[in-house]
Amino acid sequence: MRVSKLFGKTLRESPAEAELISHKLMLRAGLIHQVGSGIYAYLPLAWRSLRKIEQIIREEMDAAGGQELRLSILQPRELWDTTGRTEAFGPDLFKLLDRRDRTLVAPTHEEELTTIVKNNVSSYRDLPVILYQIHTKFRDEPRPRGGLIRVREFDMKDAYSFDVDQDGLDKSYDAMVQAYKNIYARCGLDVIMVEADSGAIGGKDSHEFMLLAGSGEDTIVVCTNCDYAANSEKAVSKKHRQAPEPEAAMEEVHTPAIKTIEALAKFMDVRTNKTLKTLLYVADDELVSTVIRGHFNVNEIKLKRALKAKDLRLATPEEVKAAGLVQGFASPIGLKGGLKVVADDSVETFSNFVAGANKADHHLKNVNYPRDFQANIVADITLVEKGQTCIKCDSKLTTKRGIEVGHVFKLGTVYSEIIGAHFLDNDGKQQPAIMGCYGIGLGRLLAAAIEQNHDDKGILFPTSIAPYEVILSALKSEDSEVTKPADALYTTLQKEGVHVLYDDRPESAGVKLNDADLLGIPVRVVVSPRNLKNGVVEIKERSSEQANEVASGEVVAEVKRLLGR
Protein backbone atom coordinates (compact mmCIF):
# COMPACT_ATOMS: atom_id res chain seq x y z
CA MET A 1 0.00 0.00 0.00
CA ARG A 2 1.19 3.44 -0.90
CA VAL A 3 0.82 5.94 1.91
CA SER A 4 -0.31 8.50 -0.67
CA LYS A 5 -3.37 6.31 -1.25
CA LEU A 6 -3.87 5.08 2.29
CA PHE A 7 -7.16 6.13 3.83
CA GLY A 8 -6.79 7.85 7.16
CA LYS A 9 -4.26 10.39 8.27
CA THR A 10 -2.01 10.92 11.23
CA LEU A 11 -2.48 13.69 13.74
CA ARG A 12 0.16 15.72 15.47
CA GLU A 13 -1.91 16.19 18.59
CA SER A 14 -4.05 13.69 20.42
CA PRO A 15 -7.76 14.35 20.41
CA ALA A 16 -8.79 15.72 23.79
CA GLU A 17 -11.14 12.89 24.68
CA ALA A 18 -8.35 10.32 24.85
CA GLU A 19 -6.75 9.53 28.17
CA LEU A 20 -5.15 6.13 27.73
CA ILE A 21 -1.96 5.94 25.74
CA SER A 22 -3.32 3.22 23.45
CA HIS A 23 -6.39 5.32 22.77
CA LYS A 24 -4.31 8.41 21.99
CA LEU A 25 -1.96 6.53 19.71
CA MET A 26 -4.74 4.75 17.86
CA LEU A 27 -6.44 8.07 17.19
CA ARG A 28 -3.22 9.84 16.25
CA ALA A 29 -2.11 7.04 13.96
CA GLY A 30 -5.46 7.00 12.19
CA LEU A 31 -6.38 3.49 13.31
CA ILE A 32 -9.84 4.13 14.66
CA HIS A 33 -12.72 6.57 14.51
CA GLN A 34 -15.07 7.08 17.41
CA VAL A 35 -18.71 6.87 16.41
CA GLY A 36 -20.28 7.21 19.85
CA SER A 37 -19.60 6.26 23.43
CA GLY A 38 -18.12 2.77 23.33
CA ILE A 39 -18.61 2.53 19.57
CA TYR A 40 -15.68 2.61 17.17
CA ALA A 41 -15.04 2.14 13.50
CA TYR A 42 -11.80 0.42 12.53
CA LEU A 43 -9.94 2.22 9.77
CA PRO A 44 -7.83 0.25 7.30
CA LEU A 45 -4.67 0.00 9.42
CA ALA A 46 -6.50 -1.23 12.52
CA TRP A 47 -8.54 -3.62 10.44
CA ARG A 48 -5.40 -5.19 9.00
CA SER A 49 -4.05 -5.71 12.51
CA LEU A 50 -7.30 -7.17 13.70
CA ARG A 51 -7.41 -9.56 10.77
CA LYS A 52 -3.94 -10.75 11.64
CA ILE A 53 -4.93 -11.27 15.26
CA GLU A 54 -8.04 -13.07 14.07
CA GLN A 55 -6.00 -15.38 11.88
CA ILE A 56 -3.58 -16.25 14.68
CA ILE A 57 -6.53 -17.06 16.92
CA ARG A 58 -8.19 -19.13 14.21
CA GLU A 59 -5.06 -21.17 13.59
CA GLU A 60 -4.56 -21.89 17.26
CA MET A 61 -8.20 -22.78 17.84
CA ASP A 62 -8.16 -25.13 14.88
CA ALA A 63 -4.91 -26.68 16.10
CA ALA A 64 -6.55 -27.27 19.46
CA GLY A 65 -9.36 -29.17 17.78
CA GLY A 66 -11.88 -26.36 17.52
CA GLN A 67 -14.36 -26.10 14.68
CA GLU A 68 -15.31 -22.66 13.48
CA LEU A 69 -18.94 -21.81 12.90
CA ARG A 70 -21.05 -18.70 12.86
CA LEU A 71 -23.94 -18.04 15.19
CA SER A 72 -26.59 -15.36 14.89
CA ILE A 73 -26.49 -11.99 16.56
CA LEU A 74 -30.24 -11.51 16.63
CA GLN A 75 -31.84 -13.88 19.07
CA PRO A 76 -35.34 -14.47 20.35
CA ARG A 77 -35.85 -13.14 23.83
CA GLU A 78 -37.55 -16.38 24.92
CA LEU A 79 -34.26 -18.19 24.45
CA TRP A 80 -32.78 -15.96 27.11
CA ASP A 81 -35.80 -16.20 29.34
CA THR A 82 -35.29 -19.97 29.61
CA THR A 83 -31.92 -19.52 31.31
CA GLY A 84 -32.98 -16.49 33.29
CA ARG A 85 -30.32 -14.39 31.74
CA THR A 86 -32.62 -11.75 30.30
CA GLU A 87 -32.80 -10.60 33.87
CA ALA A 88 -29.26 -11.53 34.82
CA PHE A 89 -27.83 -9.31 32.10
CA GLY A 90 -30.48 -6.72 32.78
CA PRO A 91 -29.81 -3.31 31.27
CA ASP A 92 -26.58 -4.53 29.67
CA LEU A 93 -28.67 -6.35 27.08
CA PHE A 94 -29.47 -4.47 23.91
CA LYS A 95 -33.10 -5.09 23.15
CA LEU A 96 -34.51 -4.55 19.74
CA LEU A 97 -37.51 -2.53 18.82
CA ASP A 98 -38.63 -5.00 16.20
CA ARG A 99 -42.22 -5.61 15.17
CA ARG A 100 -42.94 -7.74 18.19
CA ASP A 101 -40.37 -6.48 20.63
CA ARG A 102 -39.26 -10.06 21.18
CA THR A 103 -35.74 -9.91 19.88
CA LEU A 104 -32.46 -9.00 21.40
CA VAL A 105 -28.92 -8.48 20.26
CA ALA A 106 -26.64 -11.15 21.64
CA PRO A 107 -23.99 -10.27 24.20
CA THR A 108 -22.72 -13.88 24.24
CA HIS A 109 -23.82 -17.22 22.81
CA GLU A 110 -24.18 -19.97 25.41
CA GLU A 111 -27.94 -20.20 24.93
CA GLU A 112 -27.96 -20.41 21.16
CA LEU A 113 -25.06 -22.78 20.82
CA THR A 114 -26.27 -25.11 23.56
CA THR A 115 -29.58 -25.31 21.72
CA ILE A 116 -27.78 -26.17 18.50
CA VAL A 117 -25.76 -28.83 20.28
CA LYS A 118 -28.97 -30.25 21.69
CA ASN A 119 -30.17 -30.77 18.14
CA ASN A 120 -26.94 -32.23 16.86
CA VAL A 121 -25.56 -34.32 19.67
CA SER A 122 -27.32 -37.40 20.93
CA SER A 123 -24.61 -39.88 21.80
CA TYR A 124 -21.38 -39.89 23.75
CA ARG A 125 -19.87 -40.78 20.39
CA ASP A 126 -20.61 -37.23 19.20
CA LEU A 127 -18.50 -35.80 22.00
CA PRO A 128 -16.24 -34.09 22.84
CA VAL A 129 -16.63 -31.12 20.59
CA ILE A 130 -15.19 -27.60 20.71
CA LEU A 131 -16.99 -24.98 18.64
CA TYR A 132 -15.98 -21.40 18.14
CA GLN A 133 -16.73 -18.26 16.20
CA ILE A 134 -15.17 -14.86 15.70
CA HIS A 135 -17.99 -12.40 15.63
CA THR A 136 -19.42 -9.19 17.04
CA LYS A 137 -20.87 -8.94 20.53
CA PHE A 138 -23.12 -6.22 21.88
CA ARG A 139 -23.21 -5.27 25.53
CA ASP A 140 -24.66 -2.02 26.75
CA GLU A 141 -21.87 -1.35 29.22
CA PRO A 142 -22.78 1.23 31.82
CA ARG A 143 -19.47 2.95 31.36
CA PRO A 144 -17.42 2.40 28.23
CA ARG A 145 -13.88 3.65 28.64
CA GLY A 146 -10.33 3.88 27.39
CA GLY A 147 -10.88 3.73 23.64
CA LEU A 148 -11.02 0.07 22.65
CA ILE A 149 -10.52 -1.22 26.21
CA ARG A 150 -14.20 -1.32 27.13
CA VAL A 151 -16.75 -0.84 24.41
CA ARG A 152 -20.35 -1.68 23.69
CA GLU A 153 -19.85 -3.33 20.31
CA PHE A 154 -16.80 -5.54 19.93
CA ASP A 155 -15.39 -8.49 18.10
CA MET A 156 -14.81 -11.56 20.17
CA LYS A 157 -13.59 -15.07 19.68
CA ASP A 158 -15.91 -17.17 21.77
CA ALA A 159 -15.45 -20.92 22.06
CA TYR A 160 -17.55 -23.53 23.81
CA SER A 161 -16.59 -27.07 24.70
CA PHE A 162 -18.95 -29.98 25.31
CA ASP A 163 -17.72 -33.11 27.06
CA VAL A 164 -19.08 -36.34 28.45
CA ASP A 165 -17.50 -36.02 31.88
CA GLN A 166 -15.46 -33.82 34.18
CA ASP A 167 -12.27 -35.43 33.00
CA GLY A 168 -13.14 -34.54 29.44
CA LEU A 169 -13.89 -30.96 30.43
CA ASP A 170 -10.51 -30.73 32.14
CA LYS A 171 -8.85 -31.88 28.93
CA SER A 172 -10.77 -29.43 26.76
CA TYR A 173 -10.05 -26.64 29.23
CA ASP A 174 -6.34 -27.43 29.25
CA ALA A 175 -6.29 -27.50 25.46
CA MET A 176 -7.93 -24.07 25.35
CA VAL A 177 -5.55 -22.70 27.97
CA GLN A 178 -2.61 -23.91 25.92
CA ALA A 179 -4.12 -22.42 22.76
CA TYR A 180 -4.52 -19.10 24.57
CA LYS A 181 -0.93 -19.13 25.71
CA ASN A 182 0.14 -19.81 22.13
CA ILE A 183 -2.04 -16.98 20.85
CA TYR A 184 -0.55 -14.40 23.22
CA ALA A 185 2.96 -15.60 22.52
CA ARG A 186 2.41 -15.38 18.78
CA CYS A 187 0.96 -11.90 19.19
CA GLY A 188 4.16 -10.91 20.97
CA LEU A 189 2.41 -10.17 24.22
CA ASP A 190 3.45 -10.81 27.77
CA VAL A 191 0.33 -12.18 29.44
CA ILE A 192 -0.09 -14.00 32.74
CA MET A 193 -2.80 -16.46 33.66
CA VAL A 194 -4.57 -15.80 36.94
CA GLU A 195 -7.29 -17.48 38.95
CA ALA A 196 -10.55 -15.67 38.48
CA ASP A 197 -14.00 -15.34 39.89
CA SER A 198 -16.42 -17.05 37.57
CA GLY A 199 -19.24 -14.64 38.19
CA ALA A 200 -22.82 -15.29 39.14
CA ILE A 201 -23.57 -17.96 36.55
CA GLY A 202 -20.16 -19.51 36.17
CA GLY A 203 -19.09 -22.97 37.18
CA LYS A 204 -16.18 -23.65 39.49
CA ASP A 205 -12.87 -23.10 37.74
CA SER A 206 -12.10 -19.94 35.90
CA HIS A 207 -8.96 -18.19 34.77
CA GLU A 208 -8.24 -14.85 33.24
CA PHE A 209 -5.37 -13.87 31.01
CA MET A 210 -3.94 -10.57 32.10
CA LEU A 211 -1.64 -8.21 30.35
CA LEU A 212 0.10 -6.20 33.02
CA ALA A 213 -0.38 -2.48 32.57
CA GLY A 214 -0.77 0.40 34.98
CA SER A 215 -3.85 1.48 33.08
CA GLY A 216 -5.54 -1.89 33.59
CA GLU A 217 -8.99 -2.11 35.14
CA ASP A 218 -8.27 -5.17 37.23
CA THR A 219 -6.16 -5.63 40.31
CA ILE A 220 -4.14 -8.82 40.32
CA VAL A 221 -2.60 -10.42 43.36
CA VAL A 222 0.72 -12.09 42.62
CA CYS A 223 3.19 -13.83 44.87
CA THR A 224 6.66 -12.33 45.06
CA ASN A 225 8.12 -15.82 45.27
CA CYS A 226 6.02 -18.53 43.66
CA ASP A 227 3.65 -18.66 40.68
CA TYR A 228 0.46 -17.89 42.60
CA ALA A 229 -1.56 -15.25 40.74
CA ALA A 230 -5.22 -14.37 41.05
CA ASN A 231 -7.63 -11.60 40.32
CA SER A 232 -8.19 -9.71 43.58
CA GLU A 233 -11.88 -10.58 43.22
CA LYS A 234 -10.90 -14.20 43.79
CA ALA A 235 -7.54 -14.11 45.56
CA VAL A 236 -7.06 -15.79 48.90
CA SER A 237 -4.30 -15.31 51.43
CA LYS A 238 -3.07 -17.18 54.45
CA LYS A 239 -4.58 -16.07 57.73
CA HIS A 240 -2.21 -16.54 60.61
CA ARG A 241 -3.39 -18.34 63.66
CA GLN A 242 -2.62 -17.01 67.06
CA ALA A 243 -0.90 -19.22 69.59
CA PRO A 244 -3.61 -20.68 71.81
CA GLU A 245 -4.60 -18.29 74.55
CA PRO A 246 -7.21 -18.91 77.28
CA GLU A 247 -10.44 -17.07 76.65
CA ALA A 248 -10.68 -14.23 79.13
CA ALA A 249 -13.84 -12.67 80.51
CA MET A 250 -15.42 -10.06 78.29
CA GLU A 251 -15.05 -6.50 79.57
CA GLU A 252 -16.42 -3.12 78.53
CA VAL A 253 -13.91 -0.32 78.11
CA HIS A 254 -14.51 3.43 77.82
CA THR A 255 -12.92 4.55 74.54
CA PRO A 256 -13.78 8.21 74.14
CA ALA A 257 -14.04 9.46 70.56
CA ILE A 258 -12.12 6.51 69.18
CA LYS A 259 -13.59 5.55 65.86
CA THR A 260 -10.88 4.09 63.67
CA ILE A 261 -9.31 0.70 63.98
CA GLU A 262 -5.84 2.26 64.15
CA ALA A 263 -6.80 4.59 66.99
CA LEU A 264 -8.53 1.76 68.80
CA ALA A 265 -5.56 -0.60 68.53
CA LYS A 266 -3.26 2.12 69.81
CA PHE A 267 -5.56 2.98 72.68
CA MET A 268 -5.99 -0.66 73.72
CA ASP A 269 -2.32 -1.39 73.09
CA VAL A 270 -2.97 -4.31 70.75
CA ARG A 271 -2.15 -4.83 67.10
CA THR A 272 -4.88 -4.07 64.60
CA ASN A 273 -5.15 -7.74 63.73
CA LYS A 274 -6.55 -8.37 67.20
CA THR A 275 -9.55 -6.15 66.61
CA LEU A 276 -12.86 -6.94 64.97
CA LYS A 277 -14.87 -4.62 62.84
CA THR A 278 -18.49 -4.80 61.91
CA LEU A 279 -19.82 -3.51 58.61
CA LEU A 280 -23.42 -3.43 57.51
CA TYR A 281 -24.39 -4.27 53.96
CA VAL A 282 -27.63 -4.40 52.09
CA ALA A 283 -27.85 -7.58 50.02
CA ASP A 284 -30.89 -7.80 47.74
CA ASP A 285 -32.76 -5.44 50.10
CA GLU A 286 -31.84 -7.47 53.18
CA LEU A 287 -29.65 -5.93 55.86
CA VAL A 288 -26.59 -8.10 56.56
CA SER A 289 -23.91 -7.66 59.17
CA THR A 290 -20.32 -8.69 58.47
CA VAL A 291 -17.59 -9.26 61.00
CA ILE A 292 -13.94 -9.30 60.04
CA ARG A 293 -10.62 -8.76 61.73
CA GLY A 294 -9.81 -5.06 61.87
CA HIS A 295 -6.77 -5.02 59.61
CA PHE A 296 -8.64 -6.73 56.78
CA ASN A 297 -11.09 -5.24 54.32
CA VAL A 298 -14.16 -6.95 52.97
CA ASN A 299 -14.07 -8.31 49.42
CA GLU A 300 -17.56 -7.51 48.24
CA ILE A 301 -17.46 -10.06 45.44
CA LYS A 302 -16.69 -12.85 47.88
CA LEU A 303 -19.37 -11.56 50.23
CA LYS A 304 -21.87 -11.50 47.40
CA ARG A 305 -21.02 -15.10 46.58
CA ALA A 306 -21.26 -16.21 50.20
CA LEU A 307 -24.71 -14.66 50.38
CA LYS A 308 -25.70 -15.82 46.87
CA ALA A 309 -26.88 -12.25 46.42
CA LYS A 310 -27.43 -10.41 43.15
CA ASP A 311 -27.00 -6.94 44.56
CA LEU A 312 -24.78 -5.71 47.31
CA ARG A 313 -23.98 -2.33 48.73
CA LEU A 314 -22.76 -0.80 51.95
CA ALA A 315 -25.62 0.31 54.22
CA THR A 316 -26.21 4.03 54.61
CA PRO A 317 -25.68 5.70 58.03
CA GLU A 318 -29.49 5.92 58.33
CA GLU A 319 -29.86 2.19 57.74
CA VAL A 320 -27.11 1.47 60.27
CA LYS A 321 -28.91 3.56 62.85
CA ALA A 322 -32.28 2.03 62.05
CA ALA A 323 -30.78 -1.42 62.62
CA GLY A 324 -29.97 -0.36 66.17
CA LEU A 325 -26.24 -0.06 65.62
CA VAL A 326 -24.03 2.81 66.72
CA GLN A 327 -21.82 3.91 63.87
CA GLY A 328 -18.15 3.68 64.75
CA PHE A 329 -18.89 1.32 67.62
CA ALA A 330 -20.89 -1.32 65.78
CA SER A 331 -20.54 -4.76 67.25
CA PRO A 332 -21.42 -8.33 66.39
CA ILE A 333 -22.52 -8.73 69.98
CA GLY A 334 -26.11 -8.13 70.92
CA LEU A 335 -27.32 -7.66 67.36
CA LYS A 336 -31.04 -7.39 66.98
CA GLY A 337 -32.64 -10.72 66.27
CA GLY A 338 -33.00 -11.72 62.66
CA LEU A 339 -30.05 -9.75 61.34
CA LYS A 340 -28.01 -12.13 59.27
CA VAL A 341 -24.33 -12.27 60.23
CA VAL A 342 -21.51 -13.21 57.89
CA ALA A 343 -18.20 -13.69 59.67
CA ASP A 344 -14.90 -13.83 57.90
CA ASP A 345 -13.13 -17.08 58.71
CA SER A 346 -10.38 -15.00 60.28
CA VAL A 347 -12.55 -14.58 63.39
CA GLU A 348 -11.79 -18.22 64.19
CA THR A 349 -8.05 -17.80 64.14
CA PHE A 350 -7.56 -15.46 67.10
CA SER A 351 -9.05 -15.12 70.54
CA ASN A 352 -9.71 -12.27 72.93
CA PHE A 353 -10.53 -9.68 70.30
CA VAL A 354 -11.27 -6.03 70.82
CA ALA A 355 -14.63 -5.18 69.26
CA GLY A 356 -17.26 -2.46 69.32
CA ALA A 357 -19.71 -2.34 72.22
CA ASN A 358 -22.53 -0.95 70.13
CA LYS A 359 -22.61 1.97 72.54
CA ALA A 360 -21.12 5.38 71.90
CA ASP A 361 -17.50 5.69 73.10
CA HIS A 362 -17.30 2.10 74.28
CA HIS A 363 -15.59 -1.06 73.07
CA LEU A 364 -15.38 -4.59 74.39
CA LYS A 365 -12.27 -6.52 75.35
CA ASN A 366 -11.82 -10.29 75.19
CA VAL A 367 -14.47 -10.98 72.60
CA ASN A 368 -14.41 -14.58 71.41
CA TYR A 369 -16.08 -16.48 68.60
CA PRO A 370 -18.31 -18.44 68.99
CA ARG A 371 -18.57 -17.85 72.73
CA ASP A 372 -19.79 -14.25 72.50
CA PHE A 373 -21.34 -14.01 69.07
CA GLN A 374 -22.52 -16.34 66.36
CA ALA A 375 -22.65 -16.15 62.61
CA ASN A 376 -25.08 -17.54 60.03
CA ILE A 377 -22.25 -17.89 57.56
CA VAL A 378 -18.54 -18.23 58.17
CA ALA A 379 -16.59 -17.79 54.96
CA ASP A 380 -13.54 -16.18 53.51
CA ILE A 381 -14.64 -12.65 52.67
CA THR A 382 -11.23 -11.00 52.97
CA LEU A 383 -9.98 -8.67 50.31
CA VAL A 384 -6.41 -9.71 49.64
CA GLU A 385 -4.07 -6.76 49.65
CA LYS A 386 -0.40 -6.11 49.21
CA GLY A 387 1.74 -7.49 52.02
CA GLN A 388 -0.48 -10.43 52.93
CA THR A 389 0.82 -13.98 52.94
CA CYS A 390 0.74 -16.40 50.02
CA ILE A 391 -1.25 -19.56 50.72
CA LYS A 392 1.08 -21.62 48.56
CA CYS A 393 4.50 -20.60 49.81
CA ASP A 394 4.12 -18.23 52.78
CA SER A 395 5.92 -15.40 50.94
CA LYS A 396 4.59 -11.88 50.64
CA LEU A 397 1.92 -11.09 48.10
CA THR A 398 1.90 -7.97 46.02
CA THR A 399 -0.61 -6.39 43.65
CA LYS A 400 -0.46 -5.27 40.05
CA ARG A 401 -2.86 -3.81 37.54
CA GLY A 402 -3.86 -5.75 34.47
CA ILE A 403 -6.00 -5.68 31.37
CA GLU A 404 -8.13 -8.79 30.94
CA VAL A 405 -7.42 -10.09 27.44
CA GLY A 406 -9.00 -13.50 27.81
CA HIS A 407 -11.22 -15.45 30.14
CA VAL A 408 -11.91 -19.17 30.38
CA PHE A 409 -14.59 -20.90 32.46
CA LYS A 410 -15.56 -24.38 33.40
CA LEU A 411 -19.29 -23.95 33.14
CA GLY A 412 -20.36 -27.46 34.03
CA THR A 413 -23.93 -28.40 33.24
CA VAL A 414 -25.74 -25.14 34.03
CA TYR A 415 -26.76 -24.46 30.44
CA SER A 416 -26.96 -28.01 29.16
CA GLU A 417 -29.40 -28.97 31.91
CA ILE A 418 -31.71 -26.01 31.45
CA ILE A 419 -31.68 -26.21 27.68
CA GLY A 420 -31.64 -30.00 27.59
CA ALA A 421 -28.41 -30.64 25.74
CA HIS A 422 -28.26 -34.30 26.74
CA PHE A 423 -26.50 -37.31 25.29
CA LEU A 424 -26.76 -41.03 25.90
CA ASP A 425 -23.74 -42.43 27.64
CA ASN A 426 -22.12 -45.83 27.24
CA ASP A 427 -24.74 -47.36 29.51
CA GLY A 428 -27.66 -45.87 27.61
CA LYS A 429 -28.22 -43.30 30.35
CA GLN A 430 -29.11 -39.71 29.58
CA GLN A 431 -26.54 -37.16 30.74
CA PRO A 432 -26.16 -33.40 30.32
CA ALA A 433 -23.11 -32.32 28.36
CA ILE A 434 -20.42 -30.74 30.47
CA MET A 435 -19.48 -27.35 29.15
CA GLY A 436 -16.67 -24.85 29.17
CA CYS A 437 -16.51 -21.45 27.53
CA TYR A 438 -13.58 -19.38 26.39
CA GLY A 439 -13.39 -15.77 25.20
CA ILE A 440 -10.92 -13.29 23.76
CA GLY A 441 -11.84 -9.71 22.81
CA LEU A 442 -9.94 -8.78 19.67
CA GLY A 443 -10.15 -5.01 19.85
CA ARG A 444 -9.16 -5.02 23.47
CA LEU A 445 -6.25 -7.28 22.62
CA LEU A 446 -5.10 -4.76 20.02
CA ALA A 447 -5.41 -1.88 22.48
CA ALA A 448 -3.62 -3.86 25.17
CA ALA A 449 -0.84 -4.69 22.72
CA ILE A 450 -0.31 -0.98 22.20
CA GLU A 451 -0.45 -0.30 25.94
CA GLN A 452 2.37 -2.77 26.30
CA ASN A 453 4.34 -1.78 23.20
CA HIS A 454 4.90 1.93 22.67
CA ASP A 455 7.37 4.69 23.35
CA ASP A 456 7.12 8.48 23.38
CA LYS A 457 7.14 8.57 19.58
CA GLY A 458 4.42 6.08 18.94
CA ILE A 459 3.42 2.46 18.63
CA LEU A 460 5.86 -0.47 18.50
CA PHE A 461 3.77 -3.18 16.90
CA PRO A 462 4.83 -6.77 17.44
CA THR A 463 5.56 -7.98 13.90
CA SER A 464 2.89 -10.67 13.88
CA ILE A 465 0.05 -8.20 14.41
CA ALA A 466 1.48 -5.10 12.74
CA PRO A 467 -0.72 -3.77 9.94
CA TYR A 468 2.38 -3.85 7.73
CA GLU A 469 5.71 -5.48 8.41
CA VAL A 470 7.86 -2.95 6.60
CA ILE A 471 7.56 0.73 5.93
CA LEU A 472 9.52 1.81 2.91
CA SER A 473 10.20 5.53 3.27
CA ALA A 474 11.37 7.23 0.12
CA LEU A 475 12.91 10.56 1.06
CA LYS A 476 12.68 13.21 -1.63
CA SER A 477 10.42 10.78 -3.39
CA GLU A 478 9.44 13.13 -6.22
CA ASP A 479 13.00 12.99 -7.45
CA SER A 480 13.06 10.33 -10.15
CA GLU A 481 16.50 9.23 -8.99
CA VAL A 482 14.77 8.12 -5.83
CA THR A 483 11.40 7.15 -7.25
CA LYS A 484 12.75 4.54 -9.62
CA PRO A 485 14.74 2.44 -7.18
CA ALA A 486 12.14 2.93 -4.44
CA ASP A 487 9.31 1.77 -6.71
CA ALA A 488 11.42 -1.19 -7.73
CA LEU A 489 12.16 -2.13 -4.15
CA TYR A 490 8.47 -1.80 -3.27
CA THR A 491 7.56 -4.19 -6.06
CA THR A 492 10.28 -6.64 -5.13
CA LEU A 493 9.34 -6.74 -1.47
CA GLN A 494 5.71 -7.31 -2.36
CA LYS A 495 6.66 -10.12 -4.69
CA GLU A 496 8.58 -11.67 -1.83
CA GLY A 497 5.40 -11.72 0.20
CA VAL A 498 6.42 -8.94 2.55
CA HIS A 499 3.58 -6.71 3.77
CA VAL A 500 4.99 -3.34 2.90
CA LEU A 501 3.71 0.17 3.33
CA TYR A 502 5.36 2.51 0.86
CA ASP A 503 5.64 6.14 1.91
CA ASP A 504 5.76 7.79 -1.48
CA ARG A 505 4.30 11.12 -0.37
CA PRO A 506 6.01 14.35 -1.35
CA GLU A 507 6.58 15.18 2.30
CA SER A 508 9.66 16.27 4.13
CA ALA A 509 11.91 13.70 5.73
CA GLY A 510 10.80 14.74 9.21
CA VAL A 511 7.15 14.11 8.47
CA LYS A 512 7.81 10.69 7.00
CA LEU A 513 10.15 9.49 9.70
CA ASN A 514 7.88 10.70 12.47
CA ASP A 515 4.87 9.06 10.87
CA ALA A 516 6.82 5.82 10.51
CA ASP A 517 7.57 5.91 14.24
CA LEU A 518 3.98 6.79 15.13
CA LEU A 519 2.54 3.94 13.08
CA GLY A 520 4.93 1.52 14.69
CA ILE A 521 5.73 -0.59 11.65
CA PRO A 522 8.46 -2.97 12.86
CA VAL A 523 11.01 -2.48 10.07
CA ARG A 524 11.79 0.80 8.35
CA VAL A 525 13.65 0.94 5.06
CA VAL A 526 14.85 4.36 3.93
CA VAL A 527 15.70 5.10 0.33
CA SER A 528 17.18 8.56 -0.14
CA PRO A 529 19.54 10.44 -2.45
CA ARG A 530 22.20 10.29 0.22
CA ASN A 531 21.94 6.52 0.54
CA LEU A 532 21.71 5.93 -3.17
CA LYS A 533 24.92 7.85 -3.71
CA ASN A 534 26.62 5.30 -1.49
CA GLY A 535 24.84 2.35 -3.09
CA VAL A 536 23.03 1.47 0.11
CA VAL A 537 19.64 1.72 1.78
CA GLU A 538 19.12 2.20 5.46
CA ILE A 539 17.30 -0.38 7.54
CA LYS A 540 16.13 0.24 11.07
CA GLU A 541 13.97 -1.72 13.41
CA ARG A 542 11.34 0.31 15.22
CA SER A 543 12.42 -1.15 18.51
CA SER A 544 16.06 -0.21 18.03
CA GLU A 545 17.92 3.08 18.01
CA GLN A 546 20.46 1.72 15.58
CA ALA A 547 20.04 2.08 11.82
CA ASN A 548 22.14 -0.08 9.50
CA GLU A 549 23.25 0.61 5.98
CA VAL A 550 22.81 -2.33 3.68
CA ALA A 551 24.03 -2.72 0.12
CA SER A 552 21.11 -2.29 -2.27
CA GLY A 553 21.38 -5.87 -3.46
CA GLU A 554 21.02 -7.31 0.00
CA VAL A 555 17.98 -5.41 1.18
CA VAL A 556 15.44 -8.15 0.61
CA ALA A 557 17.55 -10.75 2.38
CA GLU A 558 18.15 -8.44 5.32
CA VAL A 559 14.47 -7.51 5.61
CA LYS A 560 13.51 -11.15 5.59
CA ARG A 561 16.11 -11.92 8.19
CA LEU A 562 14.70 -9.23 10.47
CA LEU A 563 11.21 -10.59 9.94
CA GLY A 564 12.42 -14.03 10.91
CA ARG A 565 11.82 -15.66 7.57
Added chain:
RNA sequence: CGGGGUGUGGCCCAGUCGGUAGGGCGCCACGUUCGGGACGUGGAGGUCGGCAGUUCAAGUCUGCCCACCCCGACCA
Protein backbone atom coordinates in the same frame (compact mmCIF):
# COMPACT_ATOMS: atom_id res chain seq x y z
C1' C B 1 -27.07 5.67 38.54
C1' G B 2 -23.88 9.32 41.92
C1' G B 3 -19.63 12.90 41.53
C1' G B 4 -16.44 15.96 38.37
C1' G B 5 -15.26 18.06 33.57
C1' U B 6 -15.68 19.51 28.35
C1' G B 7 -18.58 21.01 23.85
C1' U B 8 -16.06 27.17 18.89
C1' G B 9 -13.82 24.47 10.90
C1' G B 10 -10.85 17.51 10.16
C1' C B 11 -7.30 18.02 15.06
C1' C B 12 -5.40 21.33 19.34
C1' C B 13 -7.08 25.84 21.35
C1' A B 14 -8.07 31.57 22.23
C1' G B 15 -12.30 34.69 22.34
C1' U B 16 -11.87 40.47 27.98
C1' C B 17 -17.17 44.48 29.66
C1' G B 18 -22.83 41.20 25.26
C1' G B 19 -21.48 44.58 19.54
C1' U B 20 -22.12 39.55 14.66
C1' A B 21 -15.60 34.73 15.33
C1' G B 22 -9.70 34.22 15.51
C1' G B 23 -4.69 31.59 15.94
C1' G B 24 -1.76 27.02 15.33
C1' C B 25 -1.81 22.19 12.90
C1' G B 26 -3.97 19.95 8.73
C1' C B 27 -6.18 20.96 3.58
C1' C B 28 -5.86 23.51 -1.83
C1' A B 29 -2.68 26.55 -5.50
C1' C B 30 2.08 28.62 -6.83
C1' G B 31 7.18 29.32 -5.70
C1' U B 32 11.57 28.31 -2.72
C1' U B 33 13.27 24.15 0.30
C1' C B 34 14.64 18.69 1.13
C1' G B 35 17.56 13.11 6.55
C1' G B 36 13.66 14.01 12.32
C1' G B 37 6.96 17.33 12.02
C1' A B 38 10.66 23.60 6.39
C1' C B 39 9.36 28.69 4.55
C1' G B 40 6.74 32.57 1.72
C1' U B 41 2.38 34.34 -0.85
C1' G B 42 -2.63 33.51 -1.94
C1' G B 43 -7.05 30.55 -0.82
C1' A B 44 -11.10 27.01 0.92
C1' G B 45 -13.49 25.54 5.23
C1' G B 46 -17.91 27.78 11.01
C1' U B 47 -26.20 27.09 11.87
C1' C B 48 -19.89 28.66 18.10
C1' G B 49 -23.70 20.93 20.78
C1' G B 50 -29.44 21.83 20.56
C1' C B 51 -33.98 24.39 21.93
C1' A B 52 -36.21 28.27 24.38
C1' G B 53 -35.64 33.00 26.91
C1' U B 54 -33.47 38.06 28.23
C1' U B 55 -31.67 42.10 24.96
C1' C B 56 -31.62 47.03 19.92
C1' A B 57 -27.76 43.13 19.76
C1' A B 58 -25.91 36.44 22.47
C1' G B 59 -20.06 32.15 21.22
C1' U B 60 -20.51 35.35 25.69
C1' C B 61 -26.21 36.14 30.23
C1' U B 62 -30.57 32.67 32.07
C1' G B 63 -33.32 28.01 31.83
C1' C B 64 -34.06 23.22 29.94
C1' C B 65 -32.11 19.37 27.04
C1' C B 66 -28.25 16.53 24.39
C1' A B 67 -23.44 14.51 23.48
C1' C B 68 -18.62 13.10 24.94
C1' C B 69 -14.58 12.28 28.63
C1' C B 70 -12.78 11.10 33.68
C1' C B 71 -13.67 8.92 38.91
C1' G B 72 -16.97 5.64 41.42
C1' A B 73 -21.07 2.04 41.30
C1' C B 74 -21.35 -1.77 37.56
C1' C B 75 -18.64 -5.10 34.27
C1' A B 76 -22.52 -13.59 32.82
